[in-house]
Amino acid sequence: MKKIAVGNKRLRQKQVPPPAASRRGQAKPHTTLKRIADQLDVSMSTVSRVLSGQARRHRISTQTETAVSNLARQFNFVPNQLARGLRLKKTLTIGLVIPDLSNPFFAGIAHQVALGARQHDYSVLLCDSHENIDLEVQALGLLRHRHVEGLVLCPVGTSAAHLEDLVQAQLPIVLVDRYFPDLSLPYVAADNLTGAHEGTELLIGNGHRCIACLQGVRGTSPNEFRVRGYQQALARHRLPVDASLIVGDSFGEQSGYIETKLLLRNRKDVTAIFAFSNLLALGALRALAEEHRRIPDDISIIAFDDQPYAAYLATPMTTVAQPFSEMGDVAVKLLFDQIQSPEREPTGGILLPTNLIIRRSVKKITC
Amino acid sequence: MKKIAVGNKRLRQKQVPPPAASRRGQAKPHTTLKRIADQLDVSMSTVSRVLSGQARRHRISTQTETAVSNLARQFNFVPNQLARGLRLKKTLTIGLVIPDLSNPFFAGIAHQVALGARQHDYSVLLCDSHENIDLEVQALGLLRHRHVEGLVLCPVGTSAAHLEDLVQAQLPIVLVDRYFPDLSLPYVAADNLTGAHEGTELLIGNGHRCIACLQGVRGTSPNEFRVRGYQQALARHRLPVDASLIVGDSFGEQSGYIETKLLLRNRKDVTAIFAFSNLLALGALRALAEEHRRIPDDISIIAFDDQPYAAYLATPMTTVAQPFSEMGDVAVKLLFDQIQSPEREPTGGILLPTNLIIRRSVKKITC
DNA sequence: ATGAAAGCGCTAACAA
DNA sequence: TTGTTAGCGCTTTCAT
Numbered sequence: 001m002k003k004i005a006v007g008n009k010r011l012r013q014k015q016v017p018p019p020a021a022s023r024r025g026q027a028k029p030h031t032t033l034k035r036i037a038d039q040l041d042v043s044m045s046t047v048s049r050v051l052s053g054q055a056r057r058h059r060i061s062t063q064t065e066t067a068v069s070n071l072a073r074q075f076n077f078v079p080n081q082l083a084r085g086l087r088l089k090k091t092l093t094i095g096l097v098i099p100d101l102s103n104p105f106f107a108g109i110a111h112q113v114a115l116g117a118r119q120h121d122y123s124v125l126l127c128d129s130h131e132n133i134d135l136e137v138q139a140l141g142l143l144r145h146r147h148v149e150g151l152v153l154c155p156v157g158t159s160a161a162h163l164e165d166l167v168q169a170q171l172p173i174v175l176v177d178r179y180f181p182d183l184s185l186p187y188v189a190a191d192n193l194t195g196a197h198e199g200t201e202l203l204i205g206n207g208h209r210c211i212a213c214l215q216g217v218r219g220t221s222p223n224e225f226r227v228r229g230y231q232q233a234l235a236r237h238r239l240p241v242d243a244s245l246i247v248g249d250s251f252g253e254q255s256g257y258i259e260t261k262l263l264l265r266n267r268k269d270v271t272a273i274f275a276f277s278n279l280l281a282l283g284a285l286r287a288l289a290e291e292h293r294r295i296p297d298d299i300s301i302i303a304f305d306d307q308p309y310a311a312y313l314a315t316p317m318t319t320v321a322q323p324f325s326e327m328g329d330v331a332v333k334l335l336f337d338q339i340q341s342p343e344r345e346p347t348g349g350i351l352l353p354t355n356l357i358i359r360r361s362v363k364k365i366t367c
Numbered sequence: 368m369k370k371i372a373v374g375n376k377r378l379r380q381k382q383v384p385p386p387a388a389s390r391r392g393q394a395k396p397h398t399t400l401k402r403i404a405d406q407l408d409v410s411m412s413t414v415s416r417v418l419s420g421q422a423r424r425h426r427i428s429t430q431t432e433t434a435v436s437n438l439a440r441q442f443n444f445v446p447n448q449l450a451r452g453l454r455l456k457k458t459l460t461i462g463l464v465i466p467d468l469s470n471p472f473f474a475g476i477a478h479q480v481a482l483g484a485r486q487h488d489y490s491v492l493l494c495d496s497h498e499n500i501d502l503e504v505q506a507l508g509l510l511r512h513r514h515v516e517g518l519v520l521c522p523v524g525t526s527a528a529h530l531e532d533l534v535q536a537q538l539p540i541v542l543v544d545r546y547f548p549d550l551s552l553p554y555v556a557a558d559n560l561t562g563a564h565e566g567t568e569l570l571i572g573n574g575h576r577c578i579a580c581l582q583g584v585r586g587t588s589p590n591e592f593r594v595r596g597y598q599q600a601l602a603r604h605r606l607p608v609d610a611s612l613i614v615g616d617s618f619g620e621q622s623g624y625i626e627t628k629l630l631l632r633n634r635k636d637v638t639a640i641f642a643f644s645n646l647l648a649l650g651a652l653r654a655l656a657e658e659h660r661r662i663p664d665d666i667s668i669i670a671f672d673d674q675p676y677a678a679y680l681a682t683p684m685t686t687v688a689q690p691f692s693e694m695g696d697v698a699v700k701l702l703f704d705q706i707q708s709p710e711r712e713p714t715g716g717i718l719l720p721t722n723l724i725i726r727r728s729v730k731k732i733t734c
Numbered sequence: 735a736t737g738a739a740a741g742c743g744c745t746a747a748c749a750a
Numbered sequence: 751t752t753g754t755t756a757g758c759g760c761t762t763t764c765a766t
Contacts, residue, residue: 030514030536032743043753048745059751076532081512082458083743086449086758096493101481107474114468114495118502123509126463126493128481135485142490145448147397165443169397253675285679308620309676312652399759410737415761426735450759453742 031075040067047072051079085147093123094150094335095143099131103251103279105305105324106154109176112328113152120336122149131217133157140166150335154178158219160185172338172346174331178220179349186338187349188330190322192222192304195354196229199274199302199320202356204237207365208272208300212263214280216251226276226304251276256283264291271300271365278305281317296363306357316359323352398442407434414439418446452514460490461517461702462510466498470618470646472672472691473521476543479695480519487703489516498584500524507533517702521545525586527552539705539713541698545587546716553705554716555697557689559589559671562721563596566641566669566687569723571604574732575639575667579630581647583618593643593671618643623650631658638667638732645672648684663730673724683726690719 033051037044042064049058050068071077085091096113098106110126117124125148127139136156140163143151150172155163160180166173167185179187203211213230216223231241245267248259256275260283263270275281281303285295293299295315303310306321330350338346400418404411409431416425417435438444452458463480465473477493484491492515494506503523507530510518517539522530527547533540534552546554570578580597583590598608612634615626623642627650630637642648648670652662660666662682670677673688697717705713 030743033745034743044743045745045754046752049752052745061751064751078508078512080453080514080743082449082453082514083758084745086447086453086742086760087744087746089758091449093492101468101478102471102475104469104471104474107471107477108469110474110493111468111495114493115497118494123513124493125460126477126481126491127485128478130482141445145445146490147447147449279675282675282679289679307676308646308649309674309680312649312656312680313676314679314681397759400761401759411760412738412762413736416736419761428735431735447759450742451761453744453758454760454762456742 030080031077032080036068036071036075036077040064040071042068051077089147091147091149092121093125093146093148094152094339095125095127095139095146095148097127097129097136097139097143097151097153097155099129099136099154099156101126101128104307105278105322106177108324109154109328109331112325113332116329116332120332129156131156133162137162144169144171150174150339152176152331152335155180156217156220158217170342172335172342174335174338175349176327176331178222181221184346184348186334186346188327188334189221189349189351190327190354191351192225192354193229193232195304195320195322195356196226196274196276197233198229198354198356199304199318200230200233201236202318202358202362203272203274203300203302204233204239206300206362209239210242210267210269211245211272211274212267212270213246213248214256214259214273214275214284215246215248216276216280218249223276230274245270248276248280251279253279253283253286256280257287258283260284260287261291264288264293272362273299273301275301275303278303278307278310278319281305285313295361300362300365302362306355310357311359313361315361317361318359319357321355321357323355326352397447398444399447400444403435403438403442403444407431407438409435418444456514458514458516459488460492460513460515461519461706462492462494462506462513462515464494464496464503464506464510464518464520464522466496466503466521466523468493468495471674472645472689473544475691476521476695476698479692480699483696483699487699496523498523500529504529511536511538517541517706519543519698519702522547523584523587525584537709539702539709541701541705542716543694543698545589548588551713551715553701553713555694555701556588556716556718557694557721558718559592559721560596560599562671562687562689562723563593563641563643564600565596565721565723566671566685567597567600568603569685569725569729570639570641570667570669571600571606573639573667573729575729576606577609577634577636578612578639578641579634579637580613580615581623581626581640581642581651582613582615583643583647585616590643597641612637615643615647618646620646620650620653623647624654625650627651627654628658631655631660639729640666640668642668642670645670645674645677645686648672652680662728667729667732669729673722677724678726680728682728684728685726686724688722688724690722693719 033044033047037047047068050065055065094117098110101107114124129136133156152174154177160183175185175187177189234241248255275284302318304320306319310317310319400411400414404414414435417432422432465477468474481491496503500523519541521544527550542552542554544556601608615622642651669685671687673686677684677686
């Protein structure tokens with residue numbers, strides 16, 4: 001086959017002393033462009049060009065090219081993304097801020113976002129705000145420092161004041177699950193209004209007239225829309241809306257437990273409970289079990305968030321499923337739309353339909 | 368109060384033209400050290416020193432100091448961590464590689480790692496390997512490029528070959544859940560051997576003699592130790608070990624479903640099932656429901672991983688709980704031990720005890 | 735008490 | 751076909 005001149009002096013490797021600091025305990029320094037360049041006696045530009053696939057465009061000789069890429073492989077060379085990012089002003093990184101990764105709903109979203117980002121060759125900086133606004137603010141600052149190119153955020157607060165800066169800086173943002181209806185920030189969320197409406201109607205259709213709500217964090221958009229959907233359904237059927245039937249202020253299990261206990265004691269007329277999260281439902285289950293109430297004979301229950309176990313509970317639970325995977329997917333899409341065409345006005349917001357899954361936790365009763 | 372001379376010419380702000388590129392659609396460029404320095408007519412060094420809290424040490428005048436920090440605040444200055452990282456060779460970032468964030472067990476670990484890292488003022492680069500070795504390898508490469516200072520990893524493969532490079536490069540690593548017993552890589556995992564042993568003994572103590580195992584991915588350490596624990600318990604009671612009773616090759620729900628279906632058809636003598644993950648158990652539940660087998664009357668079941676819902680299942684499930692929060696905590700600790708004192712030999716590995724939670728899915732039978 | 739300058743590793747004009 | 755150079759934003763000697 002074609003023989004390649006090998007005697008070329010310029011490509012014979014020079015003896016370059018290895019970097020000194022290789023004593024025990026010292027981290028081995030990364031190979032750099034320069035080291036490769038020196039060893040091969042070519043310029044850094046050449047190496048850079050070859051290694052970033054621009055050999056063709058710059059008509060670099062095959063000889064040089066192979067020599068460079070061989071040595072790079074041999075050295076196990078990895079370009080320093082910090083230097084690269086600094087120079088190019090691109091970090092290929094997005095930030096993901098989640099209130100509680102141990103909540104399967106958010107974990108599902110995070111899972112999808114991580115996968116999507118990867119497909120765009122982006123990395124994900126993860127921050128768990130622990131449902132705490134201060135930690136969220138801190139996380140946002142941190143992500144700015146690190147020059148993320150975009151942000152997927154499930155905000156914990158009821159105000160968007162702390163997002164001002166980021167918007168001003170024109171950082172692409174997508175809100176997930178929770179959003180601010182009066183702001184023009186792009187978001188993706190479940191259609192909580194309709195979901196809650198349908199759930200409530202199911203209850204009403206089964207003869208329930210006195211329905212309690214285990215609500216989540218007040219002021220957050222999912223909660224407010226769910227409350228509204230519930231109220232609208234009642235109103236539509238000319239049923240009275242009793243504000244004292246809407247209880248709680250957290251999406252957590254504890255809240256579900258306590259509020260249910262209280263309800264059981266104070267409102268003997270309640271025939272059904274609508275739990276606004278899977279954790280809330282679990283808490284209700286605990287309280288119900290303690291008080292020896294059977295589902296659905298003594299009391300009916302329906303919950304937001306479908307989870308794999310819902311079908312196998314003592315009483316398979318009727319749920320309003322949220323498409324969390326799709327929410328993650330859409331979030332990624334909306335974000336990269338912005339990143340890739342910053343000049344275009346970002347989409348307003350997207351609402352995904354919920355899905356009412358009927359199981360056996362709702363009983364038909366006669367008024 | 369104390370009046371501060373304000374007429375000092377040097378600190379009167381100069382009129383510096385704002386950076387040009389502020390047209391619509393252009394990302395506003397970040398404020399830099401230099402901009403602040405120019406405006407105040409001081410040197411970058413001074414600004415740098417003030418902003419990194421070294422004003423005292425360099426005896427910078429209070430006047431300059433306040434002027435600088437005021438302007439910095441006013442400009443909403445954030446130091447560029449890329450530049451900083453490049454200069455200091457510190458990224459303050461760790462990598463987290465998880466096989467499947469939508470699995471609550473891993474999500475719990477991730478949650479804890481994120482929190483722990485934050486406490487050390489480190490950020491977390493998240494990669495979801497999707498239980499896929501190629502994606503894991505890719506993730507590892509990516510994290511190296513980005514110069515993470517450490518790695519928390521739940522490896523998906525059965526070999527550690529792809530970790531060689533990282534170890535060689537002296538990158539601090541901690542393995543979680545899955546590890547390689549014959550390698551000296553630090554790890555934290557549940558004591559799967561004992562956990563499985565105890566679970567099996569419970570079954571045996573209740574008179575079960577023909578116990579099937581729904582196992583996870585073969586070759587992974589959790590699975591192998593669980594199998595071994597199961598076998599040891601049988602042996603200890605002089606019960607025969609029937610290899611055909613150990614079925615499956617994935618920790619997922621599907622596998623639990625299919626293998627249980629098969630078991631039900633082919634091994635009528637099975638009186639108990641030991642599921643090696645919560646997902647596997649869910650799959651088994653589905654199969655059992657389809658085949659109209661009641662738990663524990665027709666068949667007993669016990670599962671690895673305790674989850675909040677376990678107590679509220681149709682039959683509250685007896686489980687071997689893994690301390691996933693602690694696993695995350697310990698992982699963080701082991702990692703930062705290494706990061707902070709690279710010269711010290713890293714700890715070998717840490718096994719955390721499991722916890723047998725007895726509910727009602729195991730029935731006492733008479734042999 | 736403050737500044738000048740070098741340099742971290744990389745890329746991209748501009749030269750040749 | 752390849753090299754020279756400037757510079758991304760920051761920190762840190764070494765001067766003064």
